[in-house]
Amino acid sequence: MPGRIEVKALLFASYADAFGSGEMPLLLEAGSTVGDAVAAVRAKSPAAIPPCPLVALNERYAGYGDVLAQGDEVALIPPVAGG
């Protein structure tokens, strides 16, 4: 679709449980940012995810102002607890 991009949001741990799924396809305006993707995910279930979760873009920690491209993967990262 012209003027739009498809990206994939990934959800983990408590966020995935809250949504009932670990993946969510998003259709966003071209030029959208990581922050826009987070807002689009939260719009579906605002209580499930805090306002500003950590995010990764294509497997690297990212900022909310980073601009998305077609096919990008945006991960919402709950507080990590490895070890």
Added chain:
Amino acid sequence: MRAALVTRPIDVSALITEVTDPSCGAVSVFLGTVRNVNDGKPVTGIEYKAYEAMAVREMEGALASVRERFGTSHIVMEHRLGLLGLGEVSVAIVAAHPHRHAAMDATRTAIEEIKKTVPIWKLEHYADGTREWVDPTRGAQAVEQSAPVAEVVG
């Protein structure tokens, strides 16, 4: 230098063999194990999940930074995923260095870094049948997060 996620029990002896080198006079081993209580609640096991591709990338980044800081590439890290029982090893970091202080500092620095950045999560299974994702930024867990880690020196 090697970092990996595994779904089988971690073979610590094999990791020690992997990093041991004639140029090194010290081998330091850090093991994280499944504890039977958290926040006052009896724990029966912990399920580990990861954003796997990113977790490996972050683990490799942490080891690269340790290699640069302490001058040793004789370091290996394995983190286990899946459901682990009490006492099982969830993470192992083994570093060899010509000298003991650097070997110990390398494993300590690596585990502290891993706990901050690697996208791995723990689902604790409690004795009462409930389960909860561990959130180190919350309550008593946040206090524990800042406490020193125990270290075993080989």
